[in-house]
Amino acid sequence: MMIAYYLFSSYLLGTIMTAWLVGKYYGLSLQQQHSGNLGARNAGRALGKKGFILTAIGDGLKGVIVVLIGRYAGYEANIITWAVFFVLLGHLYPFWLRFKGGKGVATIVGALVALNFLYFSIFVISFIAGSYLLKSATFGLCIALVIYSSIVIFADVLPATLLCSVALVLWKHRKNIKERLV
Template identity: 45%
Template sequence: MVYVYVLASYFIGTIMTAYVVMKFMKGEDIRKLGSGNVGARNAGRLLGKKGFLLTAIGDVLKGILVVAGAKYLGFSLEHQILALIAVVVGHIWPITLKFKGGKGIATAAGGLVVVAYQPFLVFGGIFLLLLVILRSFTLAGMTAFLTVPFIYWFMDYSLYECTLVFIVIALLLVAHRDNLKEKLARKII
């Protein structure tokens, strides 16, 4: 049952909110516009605040619903995080859009809040501090996300749970690798 749920979580992740919102609002394929990314930032650039908010909310809800459903079904914390990994993978590499999806931040954040809100609150504080220091949403976010497995570790979660959370974060870093290279190059130069 757990593995069927994890597989279903992947397919929930493949429901690309930005793609649906763009089709509904403009009748166009978001992959052919702006940055070509199927995420909230590109939707916001192309559709304004309404497009950004609808996309962000839809993407966050994917993570929330998958983890909340796993909790409701009585799955262990490890299995809840596996479902989160699957929905994030589905968002980043959706079979429905030839494996070219979004970056996974909103979906991961929504799921991590439901997995355990206490570590997420610490992450939020670290993110805000880094945002003030680095003045870059991307660098602050990615750096703060790197701390999440350690936050779980210091809050006495098991090594297995911390490792699974690390996998979620590693997926986000892989999805953002080009953005990070560009941002770091600008900061260094």
Template identity: 40%
Template sequence: MLFYWIVSYFIGTFLTAWWIGKWKKTDLTKMRSGNLGARNAGAVLGKTAFLLTFLGDALKGVLILYIGFHYHFTIEIIAIGGVLGIVGHMFPLWLQFKGGKGIATFIGVALVINPLLFAIMAVCFVMIIALLRSATLSMLIAFSAYAILCWIIPAFSHLWPLSLAILLILYRHRLDVIESWGKRWWKSTK
């Protein structure tokens, strides 16, 4: 079990954006946000880089769960493995703990570990984005709903470790939220 968690962290440290940047001879850590995630890769290198990064980062979350299911670990142990994969993505040891923000890896983990709860989160996202017209805010609210449901609905209680990953994701997106709300306020005052 401990070995599984260590392996999960190190799988998480495989940052697709970093490898795509190397392939394109671009250091994404020095471009735009400096973030090694799909959004920054797409902004700097285009839609294909976004898609490849998103898929690569999501699939590593799926791989972590597959390993846990293969060894018949409990859902809580597998969920902790998923969280450690997300932590590895956000804080990779080999890049001085400067990675991505964890969204794609979380989506890979959440989709596989409980498709129903993932679907609820996706519907929440779609409804909120229709109201707020902000992908960042809508995503953060939908993720928060996911975390809350892990704690208040008994059928999802075994997924409680994922709420810890969501707290980290919210923390990593705090400046994006402030910027988004600031822009909305500025437009409303004009």
């Protein structure tokens, strides 16, 4: 039963939209600005570097917090990676905003850092290389997520349930990917 509470509260934590809070603080509705997305990139476009940083940190902390709570509670990695999935689900589809949230980048990055800091360097290197070679941060992110998750799952560092979270983030970026390919 405690696991169910943990997963449900992970979803609820995910629904705390940092971009919405930062936008309200600055007197803007970020849902009415640029892409309408409640993530760090849109906050940066509308509010500048400070808006981007505040939103990225807040959203990233959601992923970190879920992992740390799971470890503190003594849950195994499989349960913790499901909690990461649920915090992402909350961030992407917050019930109180008609299921229109962010795209999950900062949240999954925060979770990946907390899940395994040593292997996180694989994500960073893959992201930099992919972004540079393909001239696109979106493609760099997608490549980094696929490479990182493949390596940590193959090396048996993290369970395959991590793929559910990666798939969610890639799904939310499908439109960006399609635009870049055309």
